[in-house]
Amino acid sequence: MTRPRIPAMPLSRRGVLKGAAAVTAAGLILPHTSLPARAQARGGTFRVGIGHGSTTDSLDPGLWENLYVQTFAACRHNYLIEVGSDGQLVPEIAESWDSTDGSTWVFSIRQGVTFHSGKDVTAEDVVASINHHRGDSSTSVVKPLLAAITDVRADGNTVVVTLEAPNADLPYLMTDYHIPIMPGMDGRIDPASTDGCGGYIVESFEHGVQSTVNRNPNYWKSDRAWFDRVELVSILDPAARLNALITGEVHLIDQVDPATIGMLESRGVARILSIPGNAHYGFPMDSRQGPYDDNNVRLALKYALDREAMVDVILGGHGAVSNDNPIGPANRYFNTEMEMKTYDPDRARFHLREAGLESLDVTIAVADAAFSGAVDAGTMFSETARAAGINLNVNRVPNDGYWSNVWLNPNGDTPFCATYWGGRAVEDHMFTTAYAAGADWNEGHWSNDRFNELLVAARSEVNESLRREMYMEMQQIVSFEGSTIIPMYNNYVMAVANGVATPDQISANWNFDGFRCVERWWMA
Amino acid sequence: MSNVIRMIALRLALGIGLLFIVSLIIFAATELLPGDLAQQILGQGATPETLAALREQLGLNDPAPVRYWNWLSGALTGDFGVSLSNGRPISELIGARLGNTVFLALYAAALSVPISLILGILAALWRNSIFDRAANAGALTAISFPEFFVAYILVLWLAQTGLFPSMVRISPATTFGDRIYMTFLPALTLTLVVTAHMMRMTRAAIINLLASPYIEMARLKGLSPLRIVLRHALPNALAPIINVVALNLAYLITGVVVVEVVFVYPGLGQLMVDAVSNRDIAVVQAVALIFAGAYVALNLLADVLSTITNPRLMHRR
Numbered sequence: 001m002t003r004p005r006i007p008a009m010p011l012s013r014r015g016v017l018k019g020a021a022a023v024t025a026a027g028l029i030l031p032h033t034s035l036p037a038r039a040q041a042r043g044g045t046f047r048v049g050i051g052h053g054s055t056t057d058s059l060d061p062g063l064w065e066n067l068y069v070q071t072f073a074a075c076r077h078n079y080l081i082e083v084g085s086d087g088q089l090v091p092e093i094a095e096s097w098d099s100t101d102g103s104t105w106v107f108s109i110r111q112g113v114t115f116h117s118g119k120d121v122t123a124e125d126v127v128a129s130i131n132h133h134r135g136d137s138s139t140s141v142v143k144p145l146l147a148a149i150t151d152v153r154a155d156g157n158t159v160v161v162t163l164e165a166p167n168a169d170l171p172y173l174m175t176d177y178h179i180p181i182m183p184g185m186d187g188r189i190d191p192a193s194t195d196g197c198g199g200y201i202v203e204s205f206e207h208g209v210q211s212t213v214n215r216n217p218n219y220w221k222s223d224r225a226w227f228d229r230v231e232l233v234s235i236l237d238p239a240a241r242l243n244a245l246i247t248g249e250v251h252l253i254d255q256v257d258p259a260t261i262g263m264l265e266s267r268g269v270a271r272i273l274s275i276p277g278n279a280h281y282g283f284p285m286d287s288r289q290g291p292y293d294d295n296n297v298r299l300a301l302k303y304a305l306d307r308e309a310m311v312d313v314i315l316g317g318h319g320a321v322s323n324d325n326p327i328g329p330a331n332r333y334f335n336t337e338m339e340m341k342t343y344d345p346d347r348a349r350f351h352l353r354e355a356g357l358e359s360l361d362v363t364i365a366v367a368d369a370a371f372s373g374a375v376d377a378g379t380m381f382s383e384t385a386r387a388a389g390i391n392l393n394v395n396r397v398p399n400d401g402y403w404s405n406v407w408l409n410p411n412g413d414t415p416f417c418a419t420y421w422g423g424r425a426v427e428d429h430m431f432t433t434a435y436a437a438g439a440d441w442n443e444g445h446w447s448n449d450r451f452n453e454l455l456v457a458a459r460s461e462v463n464e465s466l467r468r469e470m471y472m473e474m475q476q477i478v479s480f481e482g483s484t485i486i487p488m489y490n491n492y493v494m495a496v497a498n499g500v501a502t503p504d505q506i507s508a509n510w511n512f513d514g515f516r517c518v519e520r521w522w523m524a
Numbered sequence: 525m526s527n528v529i530r531m532i533a534l535r536l537a538l539g540i541g542l543l544f545i546v547s548l549i550i551f552a553a554t555e556l557l558p559g560d561l562a563q564q565i566l567g568q569g570a571t572p573e574t575l576a577a578l579r580e581q582l583g584l585n586d587p588a589p590v591r592y593w594n595w596l597s598g599a600l601t602g603d604f605g606v607s608l609s610n611g612r613p614i615s616e617l618i619g620a621r622l623g624n625t626v627f628l629a630l631y632a633a634a635l636s637v638p639i640s641l642i643l644g645i646l647a648a649l650w651r652n653s654i655f656d657r658a659a660n661a662g663a664l665t666a667i668s669f670p671e672f673f674v675a676y677i678l679v680l681w682l683a684q685t686g687l688f689p690s691m692v693r694i695s696p697a698t699t700f701g702d703r704i705y706m707t708f709l710p711a712l713t714l715t716l717v718v719t720a721h722m723m724r725m726t727r728a729a730i731i732n733l734l735a736s737p738y739i740e741m742a743r744l745k746g747l748s749p750l751r752i753v754l755r756h757a758l759p760n761a762l763a764p765i766i767n768v769v770a771l772n773l774a775y776l777i778t779g780v781v782v783v784e785v786v787f788v789y790p791g792l793g794q795l796m797v798d799a800v801s802n803r804d805i806a807v808v809q810a811v812a813l814i815f816a817g818a819y820v821a822l823n824l825l826a827d828v829l830s831t832i833t834n835p836r837l838m839h840r841r
Contacts (some may be wrong), residue, residue: 054801055607055798055804056801056802139574139577207794208798210693231693235691235788237785237788239786240690245687246690247684247688247689247691249693400800400801404563439572440572475674
């Protein structure tokens with residue numbers, strides 16, 4: 001069973017998709033084929049088949065980690081700030097926000113919004129919702145993300161957040177799906193409650209099976225949440241998911257197998273949405289141990305794989321080549337000026353010789369738990385690496401326990417493996433999470449002095465062009481000296497039944513229109 | 525009659541002893557699984573502090589014998605504790621799933637047992653005829669394909685044409701009729717999978733008996749072939765047939781994981797797979813114990829029934 005382990009908040013930032021040409025070039029199939037533009041209409045039951053969901057799914061927002069709970073959360077909750085379809089920030093529970101120095105942020109809370117229980121949404125509720133992810137006893141996975149917050153307090157109708165150092169990106173962090181606004185009681189939220197202020201009220205839910213929600217008649221947004229009812233069904237088997245879509249049992253499915261896209265399109269019951277974003281697949285190497293401690297070896301491996309072929313075969317073309325860069329095209333400071341690495345066995349051999357090696361014998365541990373197709377990708381890598389004198393053994397490991405026993409090399413025996421990331425909206429967020437020296441999720445156990453210096457400096461740099469320069473250089477360093485091979489950015493590929501209409505622009509920050517399909521889509 | 529009671533009591537005692545041993549094995553086996561639940565819940569998001577906090581909260585730090593004792597004493601009183609992963613009582617978690625699984629098993633049994641018995645009797649009656657060969661070939665074909673393949677073929681023929689739903693979405697509010705309709709495809713898949721075994725056992729047992737002298741006698745008396753089979757052969761063939769039916773019923777309860785996955789059926793099998801991959805040890809143990817209990821109980825029932833139908837088995841000398 002493939003379980004998603006995207007630990008974070010990938011959202012596309014300002015100007016995600018610049019121009020339709022760029023979008024089409026990146027592989028977006030716009031839904032113009034089957035539906036004429038029609039006015040949004042209320043009504044209908046929207047059924048979603050999701051390839052995730054399990055009995056371990058929790059109602060506690062600090063533990064959310066898969067598309068099922070994320071979409072379920074988008075049904076019943078609102079956030080301080082929403083990420084719009086175009087990647088811009090849209091006020092949600094926070095009507096506006098402002099900061100004079102970047103360290104103290106004031107969010108003014110929208111008045112007249114109520115929870116499903118009838119209680120008004122207040123600044124105290126917001127404080128409680130944020131504090132759930134802070135403090136020593138918190139088990140929230142976004143605790144590190146909010147570590148820089150020193151104080152959160154309610155002041156009338158505003159919430160004041162104080163940071164230990166200036167950070168212009170705080171409003172973006174507040175859009176993280178882990179931080180919904182929930183009702184507070186004595187300064188704490190009840191993490192087991194389904195109460196929220198979102199567009200739908202929970203009727204029933206059974207972990208790992210099915211959830212049903214009905215439209216909230218008191219929803220404060222009049223132009224959202226079009227469906228009368230939404231049902232989220234967990235369908236882990238890809239073939240069963242596809243069958244459910246074809247037979248009309250569900251209207252939307254995620255993770256469409258590239259091999260079946262042609263068949264699905266020829267049936268004419270549904271259309272494919274393929275949305276490019278910052279999500280990426282990769283192969284981290286433990287840079288603490290040989291031979292990966294030698295950057296020449298890492299470079300040799302980077303030149304020994306065929307990125308184009310991987311995008312074609314593993315992603316079925318639904319993605320883009322990456323230059324070992326965790327910062328994606330949807331990021332603000334995406335570096336397009338770097339020298340592009342291509343499949344070059346001679347250059348790989350050159351770097352091997354620089355490292356003092358004639359040939360290289362290494363093993364990569366892969367499982368489809370890392371990403372769908374990881375085992376095949378490992379095999380392709382192994383084939384292309386042979387021409388460069390690299391003998392890459394592919395060790396297929398079980399999906400079970402992959403993230404605890406293989407990833408991050410906890411036992412010291414899997415220094416080279418596979419991974420996937422949802423990407424991040426903010427460069428600093430991505431780098432701090434997985435590339436800063438000593439970061440908990442630093443997959444390559446990588447440390448680079450210049451990089452670490454820049455990371456701290458860029459965070460509080462106010463000069464925009466200087467900041468851009470710093471992030472450009474950091475990407476250059478990660479790409480050519482980093483310890484994770486990132487061959488491709490993967491699109492979010494989903495299929496939606498013809499009976500459901502989608503807006504012209506689909507959000508690229510997350511799957512399912514940034515989870516907001518339940519709010520933004522409607523019955524045609 | 526006292527013989528029967530004594531035998532049942534003995535069997536029950538043996539069954540309970542067996543379940544105890546099974547419980548030990550289950551517990552030991554789950555201890556061997558790599559990784560632990562806290563890590564599994566947090567996934568990539570695990571940091572040492574959150575991991576330690578969650579472990580403490582879940583009571584994963586107790587030594588194994590203590591956890592075994594807590595679990596077994598709870599299970600004996602029907603309390604399987606709470607799911608480690610979401611804090612819900614396991615009996616509640618399992619309750620609905622067990623009901624669904626039993627419903628599907630009974631449904632499949634209601635289809636497959638009469639079909640296999642009738643096919644088996646007719647095949648024995650018309651041995652080596654076209655009918656016999658066709659029934660055998662059909663049943664063997666169905667059993668030879670993997671379950672998921674049979675399921676997909678049925679989806680292609682019966683679901684994509686709109687006759688039956690391709691997935692089962694049942695809730696407590698679903699009416700019995702709807703349930704029967706929605707669950708038809710998985711039940712039919714299971715029927716196809718288990719029919720061959722029962723049918724061929726029936727056929728073999730009856731053919732075996734048809735060669736015995738008392739059947740020869742009946743034939744000489746001029747009884748009709750159908751009467752000979754139903755009245756004289758079948759009662760004596762019941763013991764092996766009951767055994768094979770019980771075995772297949774147990775399979776219908778414990779072995780339907782693949783079918784449940786294909787038809788998105790919320791049964792025990794899916795729960796078990798889910799719990800294993802999530803390291804929800806408490807649920808794995810409870811489900812495994814229920815599966816073992818089903819096997820033991822059905823075998824016990826088969827033994828008792830076949831002894832009653834064949835009184836000779838009671839007088840072991």
